[in-house]
Amino acid sequence: MSSPEETKPTPLVRLTELPVGASGRVQELEGKTEVCQRLREMGFCESAVVEKVSGAHTLLCQVCGTRIALSDRAAQHILVEQIRRSA
Numbered sequence: 001m002s003s004p005e006e007t008k009p010t011p012l013v014r015l016t017e018l019p020v021g022a023s024g025r026v027q028e029l030e031g032k033t034e035v036c037q038r039l040r041e042m043g044f045c046e047s048a049v050v051e052k053v054s055g056a057h058t059l060l061c062q063v064c065g066t067r068i069a070l071s072d073r074a075a076q077h078i079l080v081e082q083i084r085r086s087a
Contacts, residue, residue, distance in 0.1 A: 015050065015059065015070075015078040023051045024080030031077040042068060044078055051084075 018024050026048045029036040043064040044050065053060040059070045 010081045010083075012079040012081055015052065015061070015075040015080055016072050018050075018052045018080060018082060019086045020052055020054055021086030022082055023049055023084040024082045025049055026078060027081050028079040029077055030079065035074070035077055039074065039077060042070075049083070050078075050080060 012027055013024070015024070026044055026046050028046065029039055029044070039045075043066065048063055051062040053062055053067065055069075055072075057072050059072060059075050061068050061070055061075075
């Protein structure tokens with residue numbers, strides 16, 4: 001039996017599903033090794049905090065203090081835990 005203070009873990013969502021203005025912590029990268037390595041080189045490494053600034057087909061994200069444009073296809077490989085809702 002779980003205690004009342006226990007909270008359910010936040011489900012992981014793809015970066016494309018994160019609402020504009022929200023922030024998430026990268027939990028996992030999926031895909032081919034080369035794709036994951038390139039995303040890590042861009043700053044989308046596990047535990048990085050990402051804010052989705054705008055976009056649908058091309059996403060504008062802020063990660064590690066830098067704004068990066070990312071295709072929705074590339075963003076599909078990034079699984080995040082939402083840590084802050086959009087304003």
